[in-house]
Amino acid sequence: MSSTPQLNDTLADRNHPRTLDRRDMLAAIGLGGAAALSGLGLAAPARAQDPGAMLSSEDLGWDPRTGQYILPPLPYPYGALEPHIDQQTMELHHDRHHAGYVRGLNSALEALAAIRTGARDAGEVKHWSRELAFHGSGHFLHVCFWHCMSPEGGGQPEGALASQITRDFGSFKAFSDHYKAASNAVEASGWGLLVLEPLSRRLMVMQAEKHQNLTAWGVIPLVVIDVWEHAYYLKYQNRRAAYVDAFMNVINWRRTGQVFDAIMTSLGG
Numbered sequence: 001m002s003s004t005p006q007l008n009d010t011l012a013d014r015n016h017p018r019t020l021d022r023r024d025m026l027a028a029i030g031l032g033g034a035a036a037l038s039g040l041g042l043a044a045p046a047r048a049q050d051p052g053a054m055l056s057s058e059d060l061g062w063d064p065r066t067g068q069y070i071l072p073p074l075p076y077p078y079g080a081l082e083p084h085i086d087q088q089t090m091e092l093h094h095d096r097h098h099a100g101y102v103r104g105l106n107s108a109l110e111a112l113a114a115i116r117t118g119a120r121d122a123g124e125v126k127h128w129s130r131e132l133a134f135h136g137s138g139h140f141l142h143v144c145f146w147h148c149m150s151p152e153g154g155g156q157p158e159g160a161l162a163s164q165i166t167r168d169f170g171s172f173k174a175f176s177d178h179y180k181a182a183s184n185a186v187e188a189s190g191w192g193l194l195v196l197e198p199l200s201r202r203l204m205v206m207q208a209e210k211h212q213n214l215t216a217w218g219v220i221p222l223v224v225i226d227v228w229e230h231a232y233y234l235k236y237q238n239r240r241a242a243y244v245d246a247f248m249n250v251i252n253w254r255r256t257g258q259v260f261d262a263i264m265t266s267l268g269g
């Protein structure tokens with residue numbers, strides 16, 4: 001999201017005479033999503049073997065011609081991370097496990113489309129939303145995972161990232177100890193993550209315990225509705241559906257559209 005300074009110029013909201021600043025935009029688009037997006041490498045042009053080349057959509061697991069998610073190639077040979085990560089694990093992990101997430105993600109989107117047209121029962125929304133979260137997170141996080149590793153990896157970061165790690169964690173060693181402890185302590189399945197929280201531009205270490213609960217790491221929220229009871233109980237009591245209907249009447253699509261345009265611009269899309 002490095003091109004965001006220009007947003008001051010592009011996000012004037014006619015409903016509210018002041019212009020939106022960068023902080024408004026980041027608050028509006030949500031926090032974890034943008035951080036995960038940065039982690040996916042969309043903002044990082046370097047490819048392991050060819051540091052000058054842009055990563056294509058196909059490199060990152062999506063085919064714009066078919067609209068389908070695809071299993072992207074590893075950015076290095078299966079055995080390239082030996083002896084740290086063995087070749088057989090990489091083959092199974094990439095070819096079987098990651099491929100399963102890709103299939104599941106496409107299937108979930110297909111099923112949800114069928115629900116929208118009436119070809120599937122609306123009662124299946126909950127099931128397929130869970131499938132979308134599980135397989136979507138699986139796909140996006142594995143793409144990030146492959147690109148987070150390199151045969152030339154290890155050592156310490158340099159430049160702005162190194163400074164930021166020192167600012168937010170105290171030192172690289174303090175970050176490293178924190179990251180390892182968090183990853184070691186993830187209960188059962190999950191992930192250890194270094195994320196960027198874009199509102200404060202702070203780096204944080206997080207655990208994703210069950211990545212399907214219930215988001216797809218890598219997405220950017222555009223419209224969110226609070227369905228905790230405190231958001232509607234005084235007026236609507238237990239009638240959440242009536243509150244959801246009412247919310248649809250007040251969504252600020254003008255601002256959402258401006259935020260969407262700004263994100264697409266920053267992604268080069």
Ligand code: MN3
Pocket residue numbers: 093097142
């Ligand atoms: Mn895995």
